[in-house]
Amino acid sequence: MKTTFQYDHYFAYEELTEHCQYFAKTYPQLMKLESICVTAENRNVWAAILTNQKTGPALSKPGFYIDGNTHAGEVTGSMAAMHTMDVLLSNYGEDPKITQMLDTMTVYIVPRISPDGAETYLTTAYTLRSVNRPYHLKDGGLAQFDLDDDGVIRMMRVKDPHGAWKKGSRHPLVMEKRLPDDTEGEFYNVYIEGVIENYDGVHIPVRKPLWGLDFNRNYPFGWFSEVRQPGAGAYPLSNPENKAVVDFVLAHPNIGAVATHHTSGGVILYPPGTRPEKSANQEDMEFYKEIGKMGKVEMGYETINIFDHFMVDQENYSSGAFDDWCYQNQGILAYTIELWDLSARAGRPINWSERTKEGYEAELDTFLAELNWCAEHCPEEISDWKTVEHPQLGTVEIGGVNYKFTHQNPPRAFLLQETEKATRFCLRYAQALPKLSIDQVSVKEIGKNLYQIDALVSNNGYLPTNISSEAQHLGISKPVKVSLEGTFTAIGGEAMMEINDLAGYGQIKTGIRYSGGISTETSKEITKKVSWIIQAEAGTQLKVVAFQEKAGKAQAEIQL
Numbered sequence: 204m205k206t207t208f209q210y211d212h213y214f215a216y217e218e219l220t221e222h223c224q225y226f227a228k229t230y231p232q233l234m235k236l237e238s239i240c241v242t243a244e245n246r247n248v249w250a251a252i253l254t255n256q257k258t259g260p261a262l263s264k265p266g267f268y269i270d271g272n273t274h275a276g277e278v279t280g281s282m283a284a285m286h287t288m289d290v291l292l293s294n295y296g297e298d299p300k301i302t303q304m305l306d307t308m309t310v311y312i313v314p315r316i317s318p319d320g321a322e323t324y325l326t327t328a329y330t331l332r333s334v335n336r337p338y339h340l341k342d343g344g345l346a347q348f349d350l351d352d353d354g355v356i357r358m359m360r361v362k363d364p365h366g367a368w369k370k371g372s373r374h375p376l377v378m379e380k381r382l383p384d385d386t387e388g389e390f391y392n393v394y395i396e397g398v399i400e401n402y403d404g405v406h407i408p409v410r411k412p413l414w415g416l417d418f419n420r421n422y423p424f425g426w427f428s429e430v431r432q433p434g435a436g437a438y439p440l441s442n443p444e445n446k447a448v449v450d451f452v453l454a455h456p457n458i459g460a461v462a463t464h465h466t467s468g469g470v471i472l473y474p475p476g477t478r479p480e481k482s483a484n485q486e487d488m489e490f491y492k493e494i495g496k497m498g499k500v501e502m503g504y505e506t507i508n509i510f511d512h513f514m515v516d517q518e519n520y521s522s523g524a525f526d527d528w529c530y531q532n533q534g535i536l537a538y539t540i541e542l543w544d545l546s547a548r549a550g551r552p553i554n555w556s557e558r559t560k561e562g563y564e565a566e567l568d569t570f571l572a573e574l575n576w577c578a579e580h581c582p583e584e585i586s587d588w589k590t591v592e593h594p595q596l597g598t599v600e601i602g603g604v605n606y607k608f609t610h611q612n613p614p615r616a617f618l619l620q621e622t623e624k625a626t627r628f629c630l631r632y633a634q635a636l637p638k639l640s641i642d643q644v645s646v647k648e649i650g651k652n653l654y655q656i657d658a659l660v661s662n663n664g665y666l667p668t669n670i671s672s673e674a675q676h677l678g679i680s681k682p683v684k685v686s687l688e689g690t691f692t693a694i695g696g697e698a699m700m701e702i703n704d705l706a707g708y709g710q711i712k713t714g715i716r717y718s719g720g721i722s723t724e725t726s727k728e729i730t731k732k733v734s735w736i737i738q739a740e741a742g743t744q745l746k747v748v749a750f751q752e753k754a755g756k757a758q759a760e761i762q763l
Contacts (some may be wrong), residue, residue: 206286208289210286229292232257237249239313243319253288258307265637265664266308267460268452268460270462272316274317277542278325284312290630316418319334320334328353328354338413344411347396357606360394369390374571375587396601398594416436420433420434425523456753460633460670461538462632467543469541472538473509473526474508475527490536497632502624512555534677543617584608589602635664637705638664639663640749642660642730652741653736657732658733662706664754667707685702685748688746694736705731705751706729712724744760
């Protein structure tokens with residue numbers, strides 16, 4: 204895929220900003236750049252608005268939204284969002300599909316929701332959930348620290364006669380659980396590389412993360428307090444970054460579909476995430492599945508329901524997520540795309556139909572397979588055990604893989620593959636949005652300066668103009684409005700009329716009969732007829748305009 208920039212490394216904030224500003228300056232007719240939030244460390248949360256302004260303002264077209272880096276360490280997401288931005292702009296005017304896309308719809312991209320957190324992740328050894336703001340501090344315990352100053356937090360093994368682990372035989376970095384009859388030999392406990400705050404000389408408790416805020420637990424739908432949900436924040440939208448995203452979506456009511464990029468797991472998730480799929484509208488669920496099939500083709504990733512197949516604990520499930528707010532509060536289709544899957548690369552794919560844990564032996568096999576894959580494809584990310592003097596524990600050993608760029612994100616040599624996958628799926632997914640058209644306008648003179656005007660208004664998209672049945676259930680879907688503009692006197696029919704919702708072709712009932720025939724069954728209305736009787740002078744120029752906030756605007760000019 205043609206791009207202006209290279210996607211062989213992860214962009215720190217300055218480079219990401221430079222690229223966004225370059226695109227806005229180079230393609231002023233196609234992209235506007237705005238800051239939707241200034242963070243505590245004075246970084247901008249950038250939002251790009253991509254559309255051909257010559258064919259109409261952004262809000263007059265169906266809107267597709269992409270974001271990345273809800274979680275600080277999931278930097279593949281921001282790279283995928285930047286890649287899609289790059290492909291759309293670099294190929295406009297050359298690729299017919301991309302050209303048509305920016306001519307007829309608007310793409311909104313927020314590439315990095317947490318620039319402060321991502322900067323800490325990319326420029327230090329440390330990992331964190333969403334942002335580098337201390338949260339629910341409690342003194343004491345083992346905290347991550349780069350003891351050997353190699354820029355990576357790895358495993359730390361400590362000799363302990365009471366330890367739970369012993370050296371394995373299959374790989375130097377693989378430790379095996381101590382068996383009930385293991386009474387002789389060397390034993391270890393294995394921790395994260397770090398130091399112990401308030402060490403009592405005996406116990407090594409693991410402290411809660413210093414940076415434990417989780418942006419994907421801070422959205423308004425399904426929010427629970429810290430008692431139930433660690434990292435949820437003081438109250439819904441207490442994080443300015445979360446509030447900025449919600450305000451942005453609400454300020455752009457043309458957004459009908461969302462792709463929020465995360466890592467990892469190699470899976471495409473769809474809501475609801477707070478209740479079983481069977482309790483949701485089944486037509487909406489079919490939309491998710493059918494669009495998700497394109498994700499399987501383009502990414503190789505399965506599409507699964509969050510609650511039924513991704514949540515291991517269905518009583519104390521995680522919630523307050525962006526995708527659930529989009530769908531269950533706003534009626535917008537939303538996928539959480541979990542990019543990158545080391546276990547699948549290593550030949551140990553996750554079975555998403557089973558939520559139960561694999562068990563120790565299978566987990567050990569997966570761990571070994573992943574080590575072997577890394578040794579072959581990114582040996583620079585592995586360190587054998589090496590001796591280090593710990594300031595509190597004496598001699599310890601540090602070793603293992605660089606979790607950041609093996610498990611959580613792809614090694615740099617594999618980054619482009621992931622970004623291209625995400626872009627291919629998003630370009631196809633966006634095409635499912637509703638799109639109004641005026642198929643036909645007829646004018647019949649029925650008396651002196653008296654005319655009957657009939658217009659056929661249709662939805663050319665896969666999705667209905669209301670996007671989802673959930674939007675109808677919530678009472679927030681907006682009707683299609685059709686107006687007749689110009690100089691005339693209305694005799695029959697209002698100048699502005701509402702025709703409610705128009706179905707999409709995804710709602711056409713189809714089947715294959717046992718007799719071998721392919722059939723189209725009864726479907727909801729994709730096209731509706733609107734009529735006026737007016738009084739006007741011959742030769743008058745009029746315009747028929749159809750508009751719905753998520754399906755865009757269509758118009759046709761006529762002369763009496």
